[in-house]
Amino acid sequence: MRKKEIIGTFEKLGVFLGQFSNLPGRNLTVMPWLEELNKEFFQPMDVLVQNVYIHNPWFTGENVRYALKVAATWLRAESLVNWLSCYDNRPERVKEKTIAVVMAGNIPMVGFHDMLCVLVSGHRLLAKLSAKDDQLLKLISEIISAINGELGGKIVFEEGRLKDFDAVIATGSDNTARYFEYYFSKYPNIIRKNRSSAAIIDGLETKEDLERLADDVFRYFGLGCRSVSKLYVPADYDFSFLIEAFSKYSHIANHNQWANNYEYQRAVHLIDRIPHLDTGFLLIKESSNLSSPISVLHYENYDRPESVIDPDLTESDRIQCITARRPVDGKIIEFGKAQEPGLGDYADNIDTFEFLLNL
Incomplete structure (x- = not known):
């Protein structure tokens, strides 16, 4: 054919x-x-x-x-x-x-x-x-x-x-x-x-930017390899603006499976006295881990933006994609696009079609 x-x-x-x-x-x-x-x-x-x-x-x-x-x-x-x-x-x-x-x-x-x-x-x-x-x-x-x-x-x-x-x-x-x-x-x-995905915040985001980031975090309940599970934020970043924008997805608390995970994680964090922010439907905590459990979003501070956009992160075999307010060609895509891959955005960055043609 x-x-x-x-x-x-x-x-x-x-x-x-x-x-x-x-x-x-x-x-x-x-x-x-x-x-x-x-x-x-x-x-x-x-x-x-x-x-x-x-x-x-x-x-x-x-x-x-x-x-x-x-x-x-x-x-x-x-x-x-x-x-x-x-x-x-x-x-x-x-x-x-x-x-x-x-x-x-x-x-x-x-x-x-x-x-x-x-x-x-x-x-x-x-x-x-x-x-x-x-x-x-x-x-x-x-x-x-x-x-x-x-x-x-x-x-x-x-x-x-x-x-x-x-x-x-x-x-x-x-x-x-x-x-x-x-x-x-x-x-x-x-x-x-x-694989997991991450986002870089520079502190200059508008509410619309952060609402698009919320799509990257919450779409498919965060279960995809392109779902953002970690944020890189400036030192002393104020999360209040982000939490307000994320309220776009507050209805997720009505989903039974999500709510069960949230209540469990909330109990664990309170009992173990793990520092965190609680939005009422999502826990945000500092962690060096890239992946996070359902209903938890990790973050890590950086001193210089260029320290985040380096080969150790953008070329990591643990990263599927990175989103940010300002995309960087070939490395970082804009907020809200994580779950809209193109045909050439192959899983694990391995060209599936080339592999098939070479058999």
């Missing part, structure tokens, strides 16, 4: 998904193929978006719609063409192989990017879904099959032991990565581990 045909399939998928993500777009009523697709899949997708939280309480309708928005943005024709233009010197066709992909389930549809890379590169997908996210991608694969039966036939979901594959992409924790590295050592592989 030619790449142009595959791209056309995903572009149609993006138009369909965009209906559930409040994306501004084109006049959908003039697309007969979409009307046919909607007859079969609009209601099942709509029901799943609203009810998947019953299976996984972290997958609220708001967060699922946001994940669909990101995917629909990726699947616009211009996004796909720009992404693939970086690989123009590569052959149109590759020798088709079966790629086993062990997917995470920390945020909705987190494995979709790997699915896209495998199929666009011309390979077959053998996917092992996380029990936490085993519904959305199955429905999306059915939609792909309805648009392009040949491409849909290249997607297989395996619930048991993975076998008969040529290469592996596996995402998990530091602990599971050790198992993956042992089990998949004889195959070409990408093994992903824990």
